[in-house]
Amino acid sequence: MTSRRWVLLAGSLVALAVLASLVGVANEFTYDDRYIVLMDDRIHSLGRWWTYFRETYWPSQWSTDGYRPLTLLAFALEWAIGRGAPWVFHLTNILLNAACAVALFWMASAIMRVQWAWLAAACFAVHPVHVEAVANVVGQSELWAALLLMLAAGRYLHRRITGTFERRDAVIVAALYVVACFFKEHAIVFPALLAVAELTVIPDARPMRERIAALRPFALSLALCGVAYMGARTLALGGEIAGFQPFTAFQVLDLSNANRVLTMIGLVPLGLQLLLWPAHLSSDYSPPQVDIAEGVHLNQLPGALLLIGILTLAVLVARKRPTLTFGVGWLVVALLPSSNLLAPAGFILAERTLFLATVGAMIAAASVLEWVWPRLSERRLNTAGVGALAVVIALGTWKSHDRTKVWHDNERLFVQGVKDAPLGYRAHYMLAAVYVDSRRFTAARPEFLRAVELFPKDRTMTFAMAQELRRNGNCSAAIPLYEFTYRQDPTFASGHLEYGWCLLMGFRFDEARAQALEALRRGARLKEVRAMIANADSAKAGFARKAHEQKQQAAGN
Numbered sequence: 001m002t003s004r005r006w007v008l009l010a011g012s013l014v015a016l017a018v019l020a021s022l023v024g025v026a027n028e029f030t031y032d033d034r035y036i037v038l039m040d041d042r043i044h045s046l047g048r049w050w051t052y053f054r055e056t057y058w059p060s061q062w063s064t065d066g067y068r069p070l071t072l073l074a075f076a077l078e079w080a081i082g083r084g085a086p087w088v089f090h091l092t093n094i095l096l097n098a099a100c101a102v103a104l105f106w107m108a109s110a111i112m113r114v115q116w117a118w119l120a121a122a123c124f125a126v127h128p129v130h131v132e133a134v135a136n137v138v139g140q141s142e143l144w145a146a147l148l149l150m151l152a153a154g155r156y157l158h159r160r161i162t163g164t165f166e167r168r169d170a171v172i173v174a175a176l177y178v179v180a181c182f183f184k185e186h187a188i189v190f191p192a193l194l195a196v197a198e199l200t201v202i203p204d205a206r207p208m209r210e211r212i213a214a215l216r217p218f219a220l221s222l223a224l225c226g227v228a229y230m231g232a233r234t235l236a237l238g239g240e241i242a243g244f245q246p247f248t249a250f251q252v253l254d255l256s257n258a259n260r261v262l263t264m265i266g267l268v269p270l271g272l273q274l275l276l277w278p279a280h281l282s283s284d285y286s287p288p289q290v291d292i293a294e295g296v297h298l299n300q301l302p303g304a305l306l307l308i309g310i311l312t313l314a315v316l317v318a319r320k321r322p323t324l325t326f327g328v329g330w331l332v333v334a335l336l337p338s339s340n341l342l343a344p345a346g347f348i349l350a351e352r353t354l355f356l357a358t359v360g361a362m363i364a365a366a367s368v369l370e371w372v373w374p375r376l377s378e379r380r381l382n383t384a385g386v387g388a389l390a391v392v393i394a395l396g397t398w399k400s401h402d403r404t405k406v407w408h409d410n411e412r413l414f415v416q417g418v419k420d421a422p423l424g425y426r427a428h429y430m431l432a433a434v435y436v437d438s439r440r441f442t443a444a445r446p447e448f449l450r451a452v453e454l455f456p457k458d459r460t461m462t463f464a465m466a467q468e469l470r471r472n473g474n475c476s477a478a479i480p481l482y483e484f485t486y487r488q489d490p491t492f493a494s495g496h497l498e499y500g501w502c503l504l505m506g507f508r509f510d511e512a513r514a515q516a517l518e519a520l521r522r523g524a525r526l527k528e529v530r531a532m533i534a535n536a537d538s539a540k541a542g543f544a545r546k547a548h549e550q551k552q553q554a555a556g557n
Helices: 003-026 033-038 049-054 069-082 086-108 114-125 128-135 137-162 167-183 185-200 208-236 248-252 257-266 268-276 298-316 322-338 351-378 382-406 410-420 425-437 441-454 459-471 475-488 496-505 509-521 526-556
Strands: none
Touching (some): 003 086, 003 114, 003 128, 033 069, 033 086, 049 208, 069 137, 086 114, 086 137, 086 351, 114 351, 114 382, 128 382, 137 167, 137 185, 185 208, 248 459, 257 298, 268 298, 268 351, 322 351, 351 382, 382 410, 410 425, 425 441, 459 475, 459 496, 475 496, 496 509, 496 526
Protein backbone atom coordinates (compact mmCIF):
# COMPACT_ATOMS: atom_id res chain seq x y z
CA MET A 1 0.00 0.00 0.00
CA THR A 2 1.34 3.41 -0.96
CA SER A 3 1.86 6.04 1.71
CA ARG A 4 -0.63 8.32 -0.06
CA ARG A 5 -3.36 5.69 0.06
CA TRP A 6 -2.60 4.97 3.70
CA VAL A 7 -2.90 8.65 4.59
CA LEU A 8 -6.23 8.92 2.74
CA LEU A 9 -7.64 5.87 4.51
CA ALA A 10 -6.37 7.08 7.88
CA GLY A 11 -7.82 10.52 7.21
CA SER A 12 -11.22 9.01 6.46
CA LEU A 13 -11.11 7.26 9.86
CA VAL A 14 -10.30 10.54 11.59
CA ALA A 15 -13.21 12.19 9.78
CA LEU A 16 -15.61 9.44 10.88
CA ALA A 17 -14.45 9.56 14.51
CA VAL A 18 -14.71 13.35 14.66
CA LEU A 19 -18.10 13.40 12.94
CA ALA A 20 -19.45 10.88 15.46
CA SER A 21 -18.29 12.79 18.55
CA LEU A 22 -17.58 16.46 17.73
CA VAL A 23 -20.85 17.64 19.26
CA GLY A 24 -19.34 16.68 22.62
CA VAL A 25 -17.07 19.74 22.57
CA ALA A 26 -20.01 21.74 23.94
CA ASN A 27 -20.59 19.34 26.84
CA GLU A 28 -20.06 20.26 30.48
CA PHE A 29 -18.40 18.20 33.23
CA THR A 30 -20.75 15.32 34.03
CA TYR A 31 -20.97 12.38 36.42
CA ASP A 32 -17.49 11.47 37.80
CA ASP A 33 -15.95 14.45 35.95
CA ARG A 34 -17.28 16.65 38.72
CA TYR A 35 -15.32 14.78 41.40
CA ILE A 36 -12.17 13.85 39.47
CA VAL A 37 -11.74 17.12 37.53
CA LEU A 38 -13.99 19.96 38.64
CA MET A 39 -13.74 19.51 42.42
CA ASP A 40 -10.27 17.98 42.71
CA ASP A 41 -7.88 20.80 43.60
CA ARG A 42 -4.88 18.58 42.90
CA ILE A 43 -5.23 18.98 39.14
CA HIS A 44 -5.97 22.70 39.23
CA SER A 45 -2.25 23.41 39.42
CA LEU A 46 0.90 21.86 37.99
CA GLY A 47 2.93 23.06 40.96
CA ARG A 48 3.27 19.58 42.50
CA TRP A 49 2.63 17.28 39.55
CA TRP A 50 5.12 14.66 40.78
CA THR A 51 2.90 13.93 43.79
CA TYR A 52 0.41 12.24 41.45
CA PHE A 53 2.77 9.25 41.39
CA ARG A 54 2.29 8.61 45.10
CA GLU A 55 -1.43 9.39 45.35
CA THR A 56 -4.63 7.57 44.51
CA TYR A 57 -6.64 8.48 41.45
CA TRP A 58 -9.79 9.37 43.37
CA PRO A 59 -9.38 12.31 45.77
CA SER A 60 -9.41 11.35 49.44
CA GLN A 61 -12.68 13.15 50.25
CA TRP A 62 -14.60 10.92 47.84
CA SER A 63 -12.69 7.65 47.81
CA THR A 64 -9.17 6.24 47.74
CA ASP A 65 -9.53 4.06 44.66
CA GLY A 66 -7.31 3.62 41.63
CA TYR A 67 -3.82 4.63 40.61
CA ARG A 68 -3.56 6.64 37.36
CA PRO A 69 -0.90 9.32 37.82
CA LEU A 70 -0.47 10.08 34.12
CA THR A 71 -4.21 10.55 33.73
CA LEU A 72 -4.12 13.10 36.55
CA LEU A 73 -1.13 14.78 34.89
CA ALA A 74 -2.99 14.93 31.56
CA PHE A 75 -5.99 16.50 33.32
CA ALA A 76 -3.74 19.04 35.03
CA LEU A 77 -2.18 20.02 31.69
CA GLU A 78 -5.60 20.39 30.08
CA TRP A 79 -6.84 22.43 33.03
CA ALA A 80 -3.84 24.73 32.68
CA ILE A 81 -4.31 25.11 28.90
CA GLY A 82 -8.01 25.96 29.08
CA ARG A 83 -8.11 27.42 32.61
CA GLY A 84 -10.66 24.78 33.55
CA ALA A 85 -12.81 25.07 30.42
CA PRO A 86 -14.57 21.73 29.71
CA TRP A 87 -14.12 22.01 25.94
CA VAL A 88 -10.37 21.43 26.18
CA PHE A 89 -10.92 18.09 27.93
CA HIS A 90 -13.65 17.05 25.51
CA LEU A 91 -11.60 18.02 22.45
CA THR A 92 -8.70 15.95 23.81
CA ASN A 93 -11.00 12.92 24.13
CA ILE A 94 -12.32 13.38 20.60
CA LEU A 95 -8.81 13.56 19.14
CA LEU A 96 -7.69 10.55 21.19
CA ASN A 97 -10.65 8.55 19.89
CA ALA A 98 -9.66 9.42 16.31
CA ALA A 99 -6.05 8.45 17.04
CA CYS A 100 -7.25 5.12 18.45
CA ALA A 101 -9.13 4.38 15.22
CA VAL A 102 -6.01 5.06 13.16
CA ALA A 103 -3.88 2.97 15.54
CA LEU A 104 -6.31 0.06 15.18
CA PHE A 105 -6.17 0.37 11.39
CA TRP A 106 -2.37 0.21 11.49
CA MET A 107 -2.31 -2.68 13.96
CA ALA A 108 -4.96 -4.72 12.12
CA SER A 109 -3.24 -4.19 8.76
CA ALA A 110 -0.44 -6.41 10.04
CA ILE A 111 -2.76 -9.44 10.25
CA MET A 112 -5.47 -8.85 7.61
CA ARG A 113 -5.91 -7.21 4.24
CA VAL A 114 -6.12 -3.43 4.18
CA GLN A 115 -9.83 -3.17 3.31
CA TRP A 116 -10.82 -5.36 6.27
CA ALA A 117 -8.44 -3.61 8.63
CA TRP A 118 -10.02 -0.32 7.55
CA LEU A 119 -13.53 -1.71 8.08
CA ALA A 120 -12.66 -2.86 11.61
CA ALA A 121 -11.23 0.60 12.38
CA ALA A 122 -14.16 2.44 10.79
CA CYS A 123 -16.72 0.52 12.88
CA PHE A 124 -14.53 1.17 15.92
CA ALA A 125 -14.38 4.90 15.15
CA VAL A 126 -18.16 5.32 15.21
CA HIS A 127 -19.07 2.62 17.73
CA PRO A 128 -21.90 3.96 19.94
CA VAL A 129 -20.74 2.05 23.01
CA HIS A 130 -17.65 4.29 23.04
CA VAL A 131 -19.72 7.41 23.75
CA GLU A 132 -19.35 7.04 27.52
CA ALA A 133 -15.55 6.87 27.23
CA VAL A 134 -15.34 9.77 24.76
CA ALA A 135 -18.11 12.13 25.95
CA ASN A 136 -17.29 11.72 29.66
CA VAL A 137 -13.94 13.35 30.51
CA VAL A 138 -12.87 10.61 32.96
CA GLY A 139 -13.07 8.14 30.07
CA GLN A 140 -9.80 9.65 28.91
CA SER A 141 -7.87 7.04 30.87
CA GLU A 142 -9.49 4.37 28.67
CA LEU A 143 -8.52 6.25 25.52
CA TRP A 144 -4.87 6.82 26.47
CA ALA A 145 -4.39 3.22 27.59
CA ALA A 146 -6.03 1.78 24.47
CA LEU A 147 -4.03 4.04 22.14
CA LEU A 148 -0.70 3.11 23.73
CA LEU A 149 -1.48 -0.61 23.83
CA MET A 150 -2.53 -0.64 20.18
CA LEU A 151 0.64 1.18 19.20
CA ALA A 152 2.69 -1.31 21.20
CA ALA A 153 0.81 -4.32 19.81
CA GLY A 154 1.01 -2.92 16.28
CA ARG A 155 4.77 -2.51 16.54
CA TYR A 156 5.10 -6.03 17.89
CA LEU A 157 2.86 -7.60 15.23
CA HIS A 158 4.45 -5.82 12.27
CA ARG A 159 7.98 -6.65 13.41
CA ARG A 160 7.34 -10.23 14.49
CA ILE A 161 5.40 -11.14 11.35
CA THR A 162 8.18 -9.79 9.13
CA GLY A 163 10.88 -11.35 11.32
CA THR A 164 12.53 -8.02 12.13
CA PHE A 165 11.72 -7.73 15.85
CA GLU A 166 14.90 -6.47 17.52
CA ARG A 167 16.06 -5.13 20.88
CA ARG A 168 15.08 -1.58 19.92
CA ASP A 169 11.54 -2.76 19.20
CA ALA A 170 11.43 -4.58 22.53
CA VAL A 171 12.41 -1.38 24.35
CA ILE A 172 9.76 0.68 22.53
CA VAL A 173 7.02 -1.89 23.16
CA ALA A 174 7.94 -2.22 26.85
CA ALA A 175 8.02 1.58 27.27
CA LEU A 176 4.58 1.98 25.70
CA TYR A 177 3.30 -0.77 28.02
CA VAL A 178 4.58 0.95 31.14
CA VAL A 179 3.20 4.34 30.15
CA ALA A 180 -0.20 2.76 29.38
CA CYS A 181 -0.30 1.20 32.86
CA PHE A 182 0.23 4.60 34.46
CA PHE A 183 -2.80 5.87 32.54
CA LYS A 184 -5.06 3.00 33.61
CA GLU A 185 -4.60 -0.22 35.55
CA HIS A 186 -6.19 -2.58 33.03
CA ALA A 187 -3.23 -2.10 30.68
CA ILE A 188 -1.46 -4.65 32.91
CA VAL A 189 -2.97 -7.40 30.70
CA PHE A 190 -0.84 -6.43 27.68
CA PRO A 191 1.57 -9.40 27.92
CA ALA A 192 -1.45 -11.71 27.71
CA LEU A 193 -2.57 -9.90 24.54
CA LEU A 194 0.83 -10.57 22.98
CA ALA A 195 0.61 -14.21 24.08
CA VAL A 196 -2.72 -14.47 22.24
CA ALA A 197 -1.04 -13.00 19.14
CA GLU A 198 1.83 -15.50 19.36
CA LEU A 199 -0.64 -18.39 19.56
CA THR A 200 -2.78 -17.21 16.65
CA VAL A 201 -1.65 -14.69 14.02
CA ILE A 202 2.15 -14.71 14.21
CA PRO A 203 3.65 -17.30 11.85
CA ASP A 204 6.80 -18.92 13.23
CA ALA A 205 8.04 -22.29 11.94
CA ARG A 206 10.31 -22.89 14.92
CA PRO A 207 9.33 -25.46 17.54
CA MET A 208 7.47 -23.92 20.46
CA ARG A 209 10.41 -24.54 22.81
CA GLU A 210 12.72 -22.51 20.60
CA ARG A 211 10.15 -19.71 20.23
CA ILE A 212 9.74 -19.49 23.98
CA ALA A 213 13.50 -19.47 24.51
CA ALA A 214 13.96 -16.70 21.96
CA LEU A 215 11.20 -14.56 23.44
CA ARG A 216 12.05 -15.26 27.09
CA PRO A 217 14.20 -12.14 27.67
CA PHE A 218 11.49 -9.90 26.23
CA ALA A 219 8.75 -11.66 28.19
CA LEU A 220 10.74 -11.32 31.41
CA SER A 221 11.30 -7.62 30.76
CA LEU A 222 7.54 -7.12 30.36
CA ALA A 223 6.93 -9.09 33.55
CA LEU A 224 9.46 -6.92 35.39
CA CYS A 225 7.72 -3.78 34.11
CA GLY A 226 4.37 -5.10 35.29
CA VAL A 227 5.70 -6.03 38.74
CA ALA A 228 7.36 -2.61 39.13
CA TYR A 229 4.13 -0.85 38.22
CA MET A 230 2.11 -3.00 40.64
CA GLY A 231 4.65 -2.23 43.35
CA ALA A 232 4.28 1.53 42.83
CA ARG A 233 0.50 1.18 42.75
CA THR A 234 0.39 -0.90 45.93
CA LEU A 235 2.49 1.70 47.77
CA ALA A 236 0.21 4.52 46.62
CA LEU A 237 -2.85 2.56 47.73
CA GLY A 238 -1.43 1.93 51.18
CA GLY A 239 -0.74 -1.76 50.67
CA GLU A 240 -3.94 -2.61 48.79
CA ILE A 241 -3.48 -4.83 45.73
CA ALA A 242 -6.99 -4.73 44.22
CA GLY A 243 -7.47 -1.07 45.10
CA PHE A 244 -11.19 -0.75 44.29
CA GLN A 245 -14.21 -1.05 46.55
CA PRO A 246 -16.61 -3.73 45.26
CA PHE A 247 -19.90 -2.57 43.76
CA THR A 248 -22.28 -1.50 46.52
CA ALA A 249 -24.87 -4.17 45.72
CA PHE A 250 -22.18 -6.85 45.98
CA GLN A 251 -21.26 -5.58 49.45
CA VAL A 252 -24.71 -5.16 50.97
CA LEU A 253 -25.91 -8.51 49.63
CA ASP A 254 -22.69 -10.10 50.92
CA LEU A 255 -22.36 -11.73 47.52
CA SER A 256 -20.10 -14.77 47.32
CA ASN A 257 -17.44 -15.08 44.63
CA ALA A 258 -19.52 -17.79 42.95
CA ASN A 259 -22.63 -15.61 42.79
CA ARG A 260 -20.60 -12.68 41.48
CA VAL A 261 -19.31 -14.87 38.64
CA LEU A 262 -22.81 -16.23 37.96
CA THR A 263 -24.10 -12.65 37.80
CA MET A 264 -21.58 -11.80 35.09
CA ILE A 265 -22.29 -15.00 33.15
CA GLY A 266 -25.92 -13.94 33.05
CA LEU A 267 -24.84 -10.64 31.50
CA VAL A 268 -22.92 -12.18 28.57
CA PRO A 269 -25.82 -11.65 26.08
CA LEU A 270 -26.07 -7.99 27.10
CA GLY A 271 -22.31 -7.56 26.75
CA LEU A 272 -22.34 -9.06 23.25
CA GLN A 273 -25.26 -6.87 22.26
CA LEU A 274 -23.34 -3.78 23.41
CA LEU A 275 -20.25 -4.83 21.47
CA LEU A 276 -21.94 -5.91 18.24
CA TRP A 277 -25.28 -4.05 18.02
CA PRO A 278 -25.50 -1.28 20.66
CA ALA A 279 -29.03 -0.13 19.85
CA HIS A 280 -29.80 0.48 23.54
CA LEU A 281 -27.28 2.23 25.77
CA SER A 282 -27.42 3.22 29.43
CA SER A 283 -25.33 5.10 31.96
CA ASP A 284 -26.60 2.75 34.66
CA TYR A 285 -26.51 -1.01 35.08
CA SER A 286 -27.77 -1.66 38.59
CA PRO A 287 -30.32 -3.98 40.19
CA PRO A 288 -33.08 -4.87 39.75
CA GLN A 289 -32.65 -3.77 36.10
CA VAL A 290 -29.70 -6.15 36.16
CA ASP A 291 -30.21 -9.50 37.89
CA ILE A 292 -27.92 -10.29 40.81
CA ALA A 293 -27.37 -14.03 41.05
CA GLU A 294 -28.35 -15.87 44.19
CA GLY A 295 -27.29 -19.31 43.11
CA VAL A 296 -27.55 -21.10 39.78
CA HIS A 297 -30.62 -20.01 37.79
CA LEU A 298 -32.06 -20.71 34.37
CA ASN A 299 -31.53 -17.08 33.27
CA GLN A 300 -27.76 -17.72 33.32
CA LEU A 301 -28.07 -20.48 30.70
CA PRO A 302 -28.06 -18.24 27.57
CA GLY A 303 -24.91 -16.49 28.80
CA ALA A 304 -23.17 -19.74 29.61
CA LEU A 305 -24.06 -21.24 26.22
CA LEU A 306 -22.92 -18.13 24.37
CA LEU A 307 -19.66 -18.00 26.29
CA ILE A 308 -18.89 -21.67 25.72
CA GLY A 309 -19.95 -21.48 22.07
CA ILE A 310 -17.84 -18.42 21.23
CA LEU A 311 -14.73 -19.76 22.94
CA THR A 312 -15.17 -23.19 21.35
CA LEU A 313 -15.63 -21.67 17.90
CA ALA A 314 -12.54 -19.50 18.36
CA VAL A 315 -10.46 -22.58 19.19
CA LEU A 316 -11.88 -24.69 16.35
CA VAL A 317 -11.18 -22.08 13.65
CA ALA A 318 -7.77 -21.07 15.00
CA ARG A 319 -5.92 -22.64 12.07
CA LYS A 320 -8.20 -21.48 9.26
CA ARG A 321 -9.25 -18.11 10.66
CA PRO A 322 -6.47 -17.07 13.07
CA THR A 323 -7.55 -13.41 12.98
CA LEU A 324 -10.98 -14.38 14.29
CA THR A 325 -9.39 -16.31 17.15
CA PHE A 326 -7.04 -13.40 17.84
CA GLY A 327 -9.97 -10.98 17.98
CA VAL A 328 -11.91 -13.17 20.41
CA GLY A 329 -8.78 -13.69 22.51
CA TRP A 330 -8.13 -9.93 22.65
CA LEU A 331 -11.76 -9.34 23.63
CA VAL A 332 -11.63 -11.85 26.49
CA VAL A 333 -8.28 -10.69 27.88
CA ALA A 334 -9.22 -6.99 27.66
CA LEU A 335 -12.45 -7.60 29.58
CA LEU A 336 -10.91 -9.58 32.43
CA PRO A 337 -9.80 -6.69 34.70
CA SER A 338 -13.28 -5.11 34.83
CA SER A 339 -15.35 -8.26 34.37
CA ASN A 340 -15.89 -9.04 38.09
CA LEU A 341 -14.68 -12.56 37.29
CA LEU A 342 -11.18 -12.36 38.78
CA ALA A 343 -11.90 -9.75 41.47
CA PRO A 344 -14.80 -7.46 42.41
CA ALA A 345 -15.02 -4.19 40.45
CA GLY A 346 -16.72 -0.98 41.51
CA PHE A 347 -19.62 -1.61 39.11
CA ILE A 348 -21.52 -4.44 37.48
CA LEU A 349 -21.10 -3.11 33.96
CA ALA A 350 -19.85 0.21 32.61
CA GLU A 351 -19.85 1.00 28.90
CA ARG A 352 -16.59 2.96 29.05
CA THR A 353 -14.71 -0.19 30.16
CA LEU A 354 -15.63 -1.90 26.88
CA PHE A 355 -13.44 0.47 24.86
CA LEU A 356 -10.32 -1.72 24.68
CA ALA A 357 -12.36 -4.90 24.32
CA THR A 358 -14.12 -3.46 21.25
CA VAL A 359 -10.77 -3.64 19.43
CA GLY A 360 -10.96 -7.43 19.55
CA ALA A 361 -14.67 -7.49 18.73
CA MET A 362 -14.18 -5.38 15.58
CA ILE A 363 -11.22 -7.47 14.41
CA ALA A 364 -13.25 -10.66 14.92
CA ALA A 365 -16.26 -9.19 13.08
CA ALA A 366 -14.09 -8.03 10.18
CA SER A 367 -12.50 -11.48 10.02
CA VAL A 368 -15.93 -13.11 9.73
CA LEU A 369 -16.85 -10.72 6.91
CA GLU A 370 -13.54 -11.42 5.16
CA TRP A 371 -14.44 -15.12 5.22
CA VAL A 372 -18.05 -14.56 4.07
CA TRP A 373 -17.28 -12.02 1.34
CA PRO A 374 -16.18 -14.46 -1.43
CA ARG A 375 -19.47 -16.32 -1.00
CA LEU A 376 -21.37 -13.06 -1.41
CA SER A 377 -19.36 -12.29 -4.55
CA GLU A 378 -20.25 -15.69 -5.99
CA ARG A 379 -23.92 -14.78 -5.60
CA ARG A 380 -23.33 -11.24 -6.86
CA LEU A 381 -24.35 -9.82 -3.51
CA ASN A 382 -21.15 -7.90 -2.87
CA THR A 383 -22.70 -4.59 -3.97
CA ALA A 384 -25.56 -5.10 -1.55
CA GLY A 385 -22.98 -6.03 1.09
CA VAL A 386 -21.06 -2.80 0.56
CA GLY A 387 -24.32 -0.87 0.86
CA ALA A 388 -25.22 -2.68 4.09
CA LEU A 389 -21.81 -1.93 5.59
CA ALA A 390 -22.15 1.74 4.61
CA VAL A 391 -25.54 1.83 6.35
CA VAL A 392 -24.06 0.25 9.48
CA ILE A 393 -21.28 2.86 9.61
CA ALA A 394 -23.78 5.67 9.00
CA LEU A 395 -26.07 4.35 11.73
CA GLY A 396 -23.15 4.11 14.14
CA THR A 397 -22.14 7.69 13.36
CA TRP A 398 -25.68 8.98 13.89
CA LYS A 399 -26.22 6.98 17.07
CA SER A 400 -22.89 8.14 18.56
CA HIS A 401 -23.60 11.77 17.65
CA ASP A 402 -27.08 11.58 19.16
CA ARG A 403 -25.93 9.77 22.30
CA THR A 404 -23.07 12.22 22.88
CA LYS A 405 -25.62 15.01 23.36
CA VAL A 406 -27.12 13.07 26.28
CA TRP A 407 -23.85 13.63 28.18
CA HIS A 408 -24.13 17.43 27.90
CA ASP A 409 -24.92 17.99 31.58
CA ASN A 410 -25.88 15.99 34.65
CA GLU A 411 -29.60 16.67 34.53
CA ARG A 412 -29.93 15.68 30.88
CA LEU A 413 -27.80 12.59 31.51
CA PHE A 414 -29.71 11.33 34.54
CA VAL A 415 -33.17 12.14 33.16
CA GLN A 416 -32.20 9.98 30.19
CA GLY A 417 -30.69 7.45 32.58
CA VAL A 418 -34.09 6.86 34.20
CA LYS A 419 -35.61 6.36 30.73
CA ASP A 420 -32.84 3.95 29.71
CA ALA A 421 -32.92 1.94 32.96
CA PRO A 422 -36.31 2.49 34.64
CA LEU A 423 -35.65 -0.41 37.03
CA GLY A 424 -32.09 0.63 37.86
CA TYR A 425 -32.17 2.01 41.38
CA ARG A 426 -29.01 4.09 40.93
CA ALA A 427 -30.51 5.83 37.90
CA HIS A 428 -33.30 7.19 40.10
CA TYR A 429 -30.90 7.96 42.93
CA MET A 430 -28.55 9.96 40.67
CA LEU A 431 -31.46 11.98 39.27
CA ALA A 432 -32.67 12.66 42.82
CA ALA A 433 -29.18 13.88 43.72
CA VAL A 434 -29.23 16.32 40.77
CA TYR A 435 -32.56 17.71 41.94
CA VAL A 436 -31.32 18.05 45.52
CA ASP A 437 -28.19 19.85 44.31
CA SER A 438 -30.41 22.45 42.63
CA ARG A 439 -32.68 22.56 45.73
CA ARG A 440 -35.68 21.06 43.90
CA PHE A 441 -36.65 18.86 46.82
CA THR A 442 -40.19 18.24 45.59
CA ALA A 443 -38.85 16.75 42.35
CA ALA A 444 -36.16 14.77 44.20
CA ARG A 445 -38.50 13.04 46.64
CA PRO A 446 -40.33 10.64 44.23
CA GLU A 447 -37.07 9.71 42.48
CA PHE A 448 -35.38 8.91 45.74
CA LEU A 449 -38.37 6.97 47.07
CA ARG A 450 -38.38 4.96 43.85
CA ALA A 451 -34.67 4.19 44.27
CA VAL A 452 -35.25 2.94 47.81
CA GLU A 453 -38.28 0.94 46.69
CA LEU A 454 -36.25 -0.77 43.94
CA PHE A 455 -33.25 -1.57 46.15
CA PRO A 456 -33.74 -0.76 49.84
CA LYS A 457 -30.46 -2.30 50.99
CA ASP A 458 -28.03 0.34 49.75
CA ARG A 459 -27.26 2.22 52.97
CA THR A 460 -24.55 4.28 51.24
CA MET A 461 -27.28 5.70 48.98
CA THR A 462 -29.60 6.70 51.82
CA PHE A 463 -26.67 8.13 53.75
CA ALA A 464 -25.39 10.13 50.76
CA MET A 465 -28.85 11.55 50.13
CA ALA A 466 -29.19 12.48 53.82
CA GLN A 467 -25.86 14.29 53.63
CA GLU A 468 -26.92 16.18 50.50
CA LEU A 469 -30.19 17.25 52.08
CA ARG A 470 -28.40 18.38 55.24
CA ARG A 471 -25.87 20.41 53.24
CA ASN A 472 -28.79 22.06 51.46
CA GLY A 473 -30.43 23.01 54.75
CA ASN A 474 -33.22 20.43 54.70
CA CYS A 475 -32.62 18.54 57.95
CA SER A 476 -36.28 17.57 58.36
CA ALA A 477 -36.00 15.43 55.21
CA ALA A 478 -32.50 14.20 56.09
CA ILE A 479 -33.34 12.80 59.55
CA PRO A 480 -35.54 9.89 58.31
CA LEU A 481 -32.79 8.90 55.88
CA TYR A 482 -30.14 8.89 58.61
CA GLU A 483 -32.49 6.77 60.72
CA PHE A 484 -33.08 4.38 57.80
CA THR A 485 -29.32 4.05 57.20
CA TYR A 486 -28.45 3.18 60.79
CA ARG A 487 -31.45 0.87 61.06
CA GLN A 488 -30.24 -1.01 57.97
CA ASP A 489 -26.68 -1.16 59.28
CA PRO A 490 -26.14 -0.37 62.98
CA THR A 491 -22.36 -0.62 62.41
CA PHE A 492 -22.36 2.16 59.78
CA ALA A 493 -19.52 4.39 60.97
CA SER A 494 -19.97 7.66 59.08
CA GLY A 495 -22.21 10.65 59.59
CA HIS A 496 -23.15 10.43 63.25
CA LEU A 497 -21.96 13.97 63.94
CA GLU A 498 -23.88 15.39 60.98
CA TYR A 499 -26.96 13.41 62.03
CA GLY A 500 -26.57 14.87 65.51
CA TRP A 501 -26.58 18.44 64.19
CA CYS A 502 -29.80 17.73 62.29
CA LEU A 503 -31.36 16.30 65.46
CA LEU A 504 -30.25 19.44 67.27
CA MET A 505 -31.99 21.57 64.65
CA GLY A 506 -35.12 19.48 65.28
CA PHE A 507 -34.92 20.17 69.05
CA ARG A 508 -34.18 16.50 69.81
CA PHE A 509 -31.44 17.36 72.26
CA ASP A 510 -30.89 14.04 74.05
CA GLU A 511 -30.70 12.16 70.76
CA ALA A 512 -28.25 14.74 69.39
CA ARG A 513 -26.07 14.24 72.47
CA ALA A 514 -26.19 10.47 72.00
CA GLN A 515 -25.10 10.78 68.36
CA ALA A 516 -22.22 13.04 69.39
CA LEU A 517 -20.99 10.37 71.79
CA GLU A 518 -21.41 7.70 69.10
CA ALA A 519 -19.37 9.86 66.70
CA LEU A 520 -16.63 10.14 69.34
CA ARG A 521 -16.61 6.37 69.74
CA ARG A 522 -16.14 6.02 66.00
CA GLY A 523 -13.21 8.42 65.78
CA ALA A 524 -14.65 11.93 65.50
CA ARG A 525 -12.53 14.79 66.81
CA LEU A 526 -13.08 15.56 70.49
CA LYS A 527 -13.35 19.31 69.81
CA GLU A 528 -16.28 18.83 67.43
CA VAL A 529 -18.02 16.40 69.77
CA ARG A 530 -17.67 18.79 72.71
CA ALA A 531 -19.11 21.62 70.61
CA MET A 532 -22.20 19.58 69.76
CA ILE A 533 -22.72 18.38 73.32
CA ALA A 534 -22.33 21.93 74.61
CA ASN A 535 -24.88 23.18 72.08
CA ALA A 536 -27.30 20.36 72.89
CA ASP A 537 -27.02 20.89 76.66
CA SER A 538 -27.26 24.66 76.34
CA ALA A 539 -30.30 24.50 74.05
CA LYS A 540 -31.98 21.92 76.28
CA ALA A 541 -31.37 24.08 79.35
CA GLY A 542 -32.68 27.13 77.49
CA PHE A 543 -35.85 25.32 76.52
CA ALA A 544 -36.31 24.06 80.08
CA ARG A 545 -35.80 27.56 81.46
CA LYS A 546 -38.27 29.04 78.98
CA ALA A 547 -40.81 26.32 79.79
CA HIS A 548 -40.39 27.04 83.50
CA GLU A 549 -40.89 30.76 82.94
CA GLN A 550 -44.02 30.12 80.89
CA LYS A 551 -45.35 27.83 83.63
CA GLN A 552 -44.74 30.47 86.30
CA GLN A 553 -46.37 33.15 84.13
CA ALA A 554 -49.41 30.92 83.60
CA ALA A 555 -49.66 30.28 87.36
CA GLY A 556 -49.47 34.03 88.08
CA ASN A 557 -52.30 34.73 85.66
